[in-house]
Amino acid sequence: MSAEARPQGLTGAEVAARIARGEVNAVPPRNSRSAADIVRANVFTRFNAIIGVLFLTILIVGPIQDSLFGFVIIANTGIGIVQELRAKRTLESLAVLGETRPRVRRDGRSTEVPTERIVLGDLVELRPGDKCVVDGELAEADGLEVDESLLTGEADPVLKHPGDQVMSGSFVVAGSGAFTATEVGGAAYAARLAEEAGRFTLVRSELRGGISTLLKYITWMMAPAAVGLILSQLVVEHSDPAEAVRRMVAGIVPMVPEGLVLLTSVAFAIGVVRLGRKHCLVQELPAIEGLARVSVVCLDKTGTLTEGGMDVAEVRPLDGTDSARIAQVLRALGGAEPHPNASLRAIVEAYPPLPDGAGSWRTTATLPFSSARKYSGAAFAEPGGEHSTWLLGAPDVLLADGDRALAEAARLDREGLRVLLLAQASGGPDGPTAPGGPEAADRGLEAADGGPPEARPAALVVLEQRLRPDAAETLGYFAEQHVATKVISGDNAVSVGAVAAKLGLPGAELPLDARALPADRPERTRQVSGGTVFGRVSPQQKQEMVGDLQAAGHTVAMTGDGVNDVLALKDADIGVCMGSGSEATKAVAQIVLLDDSFATLPSVVAEGRRVIGNIERVATLFLTKTVYSVLLALLVVCWQVPYPFLPRHLTLLSSLTIGIPAFFLALAPNRERARPHFVRRVLHYAVPSGLIASAATFGTYLLARHHYSGPGSLTAETSAATLTLFLVAMWVLAIVARPWTWWRVALVLTMGAAFLLVLAAPPLQRFFALNLVGAAVPWTAVGVAALAGVLLEVAWRRVAAALPG
Known part of the structure; x- marks a missing residue:
């Protein structure tokens, strides 16, 4: 097409007039939830509502020290909001670096503009790898081939001619052209696609889904235990309704794993911030978790193992x-x-x-x-x-x-x-x-x-x-972590194998030509699972090979940067795109490496493993508390005795054995390989631990009731039960904190020293209503706790041997 016949696009005056009329591609911003959404999600929760009602109840009947649990919840919620807002700012700043900037022709000149600045009638230019961000009609086409698979499911590229329609969400695989924008903003399919593909989402993952399942179980356990506890305490403490209310609240509050959801959100949010410092944009939070679970990483050679230039x-x-x-x-x-x-x-x-x-x-x-x-x-x-x-x-x-x-x-x-x-x-x-x-x-x-x-x-x-200088080290990391690496490239198989062999990839000496792969699905799956290097792979075959690996039971991550990788990236469990990749690949990938550094992938894997492993640790702590709280409530109802604790006692125990240490454990380094069956693993540890803790505590409480009598005996009985429960809970903490390092040992010892300070300082004794009377019962409490510790060790070893992985 001659220069004279080439469309010149809109003039500056026409663009200004369209903006004034609102004919602009105003699309939802590609970022995380709004600040108001974050606040609502952290404040207005089911468990916060329960805790809030109990907090107000204790403020009415007093004293103030029994309402400490409410202030802890307020502080925890504040921490969660601050961390999510911090992650939101990180994501938004990174998204600006990776956002789509299409080229439009105005006044005869080609210029890049943000997606939201395209106006109705703009002439949008297309090149290989460009994503169509609005709907339009082709004005120019030079061998233009468009892939509409994200819209229609049809993988074959479509040859386009002037006058044809182009739909937002499609992308260019070959040739070039330009189209006139006919639908912008909410009227274009791009608005919905971009919202789904580019938003910072909290989609379902095994970890989040597992925690939701656990919370459902807890709700079922709480309801009957709470009703029985309320009725029994009103009957037992009929002479002092305020005391009955306090002990009823003390029995209900520890059933709520208030910090579990908080620490999960905080761990994910801090992971986003940490990876953001390494110029890694996580477009979906569970992608951190997902990459930690992968068993196979599929790599495209060009742009991943080799640099773009030749x-x-x-x-x-x-x-x-x-x-x-x-x-x-x-x-x-x-x-x-x-x-x-x-x-x-x-x-x-x-x-x-x-x-x-x-x-x-x-x-x-x-x-x-x-x-x-x-x-x-x-x-x-x-x-x-x-x-x-x-x-x-x-x-x-x-x-x-x-x-x-x-x-x-x-x-x-x-x-x-x-x-x-x-x-x-x-x-x-x-x-x-x-x-x-x-x-x-x-x-x-x-x-x-x-x-x-x-x-x-x-x-x-x-x-x-040009080989990437960090490629060999990264491949070595995946080999050490028992993650299979497969190179899937459109280049000649022998050439790809030689490049992979230079980087030390095992199995690279036996490359396979994808054109020779059988059409039979089971046999192809076998060959794909067994091979390491594949050449002459078409975009459709890349997608099929990802499906073959998934059918073989693998969790698959796919890396790439070109339009030929889009189909496979879309179908993989985790799609990883280079920052210099095409707009189409960045739209479907969950993780974008903005600095094009393949060496960032181990950091993402390590971050995911930190989140998964540590949340499993702290979930065991929280669920152990829930189990022993429910069982103690049921035992109290059956024996028709006063609940052994006031809210202040369990606030102290929860803070020292769960809340404070869980915060540090959730954010600590953790290189353990991610293991499946989160709910089953946590419950297998938490249920026997909670059973042992409740039995030991209630046994000590009954022995103390038999030993003490007269005024003030309830305080002595409560103190003995508190001592036993603290020691058993500390034993659970010590097991969860393994393998021990200097800081973990120091953490456990610090929590123990804090409890001893409470027992030794008269002002703290009075504040927390703790008074160990005599020597016989306190030492009995220690002995019961020691026996419980032996049972805990046996139970944990049996569970560890029984669970897979």
Whole structure:
């Protein structure tokens, strides 16, 4: 299309008028929940409502020290809000770096604008890898192929011509063009797609789903225990209703695992902030958890193991082709493609196109490169009046089996070099045509069946790829963590295997050509599961291979940066995209590495393992408290005795044995491999621990009631029971804190010292209503706790042996 006929786009005045009328692509911001949503989610919870009612009840009947649990909840909720707001700011600042900035043509000039600044009627330019962000009608098309699989499920790219419709959510796989925006803002499908694909979401994960299940079980246990406790305390303490209310509240409050949900949110939020410092944008919180659970990581070679740039190592003429003519053809091919890929950019750098009028070749037809086709081409009118058609692409695609050039290409592939074939197509055009027109196939660029035409080899173009300096170390990390690594590339299998072998990837010496994979699903799944390096993989095959691995029971992560990776990224359990990748890949990936550093992946895995492992630890602490609280309430109801504790006692115990240590344990480093069945694992540990703790505590309480009598005896009985429960809970904490490090030992000892301070300081004794009377019962309490500790060790070892992983 001539420069005169090329659409110039809107003028500045027209853009301003449309903005004034509101005809602008106002889409929801790509960020996390609003500050108001975060506050509501942390404050207005079911358990906060229960605690709030009990807190107000104690404020009415007094004293103030029995209402400490309410202030702890307020502080915890405040911490959760602050951490989520902090994570929100981190995400929003990172999202600005990774946001889509399409190119629009205004006043005849191409410029990048934020997505939300596109107006109705804007002329939006398209290049390979660009995502269509609004709906529109094509004004220009130069070999434009659009993938609409995210909208229609149809994986084959669609060739577009001027006048065709383009839908937001589709993306360009080959060629270029421009379209006029006909639907913007809420009227365009892009608004809904971007909201779903790019929002910071709290979608369901095994960890969050498991905690929700646990909370459901707890609610079921709380209701009957609370009713029975209320009735029994009113009957037992009929002479003092206020005392009955206080002990009833003391029995209900510890059933609520108030800090579990909080610490889970805080752990995820801090994980987002930590990864944000490493320029890693986590678009969905559970992606941190998901990558920690992966058993297979699929890598695209280009952009992941190798850097984007390449260099022309040499050009080897074939069949006596003149070197000067080869240079002319390569210059012409470089000038024919306005948006070259990495391979063609390397050729352009080595053979820069001649300026117009300086003996240059005139392009009459083009066929852009696509991953499915694996070659590109162009037809030229040469300065002498002759016409020729040239192809550039994979030798094993363009040449017939047995061609002599294939052997030389295979040898170079084994050295880890990338080899392209320059070939002249037979039956070239007999006259000029419009570039990219529908008659391109008839002009010798593509055969009638859509495959390559008959080609005569002219030269091998040998490209040297740049290995990422951090790739070998990262592959080594995954091997140490028993995570299988598979390289899935569209390049020649032998070449990909050589690159992977240089990086020390086990199994790279046996690369597989994806074109030879069987169509039978079970057999293909077997080969995909057993192989390590795969070459000549089409975008559709990448998607199928991810599905094969998932069918084999693997949790799959897929990394990539090109449009050929989008389908696989979308279907993988976790999609990881490089920051320099196409807009389409960034739209479907859960994790974006903004600095293009493959070495950041181990940090994401480590962060996920920290979250999962530590939340399992603290969940065991919280659920143990819930179990022994429910069982103590039931025992009190059955024995018709006063509840052994006041709210202040359990606030003290919960803070020292669960709340404070859980906060540190939840944020500590943890490299343990993520294990499945979160709910089952936690309940297997928490139920026997809670049973032992409640039995030991209630046994001590009954012994103390038998031993003490007279005024003030209830305080002595409560003190003995408190001592036993504290020691048993500390034993559970010591087990959960393993493997011990200096700071974990110091944490446990500090909590123990704090309790001893309460027992030793008269003001604290009075404040917490604790008074150990005599020596017999306190030492009995210690003895019962020691016996309970032995039972805990036996129970935990049996559970650890019984659970898988």
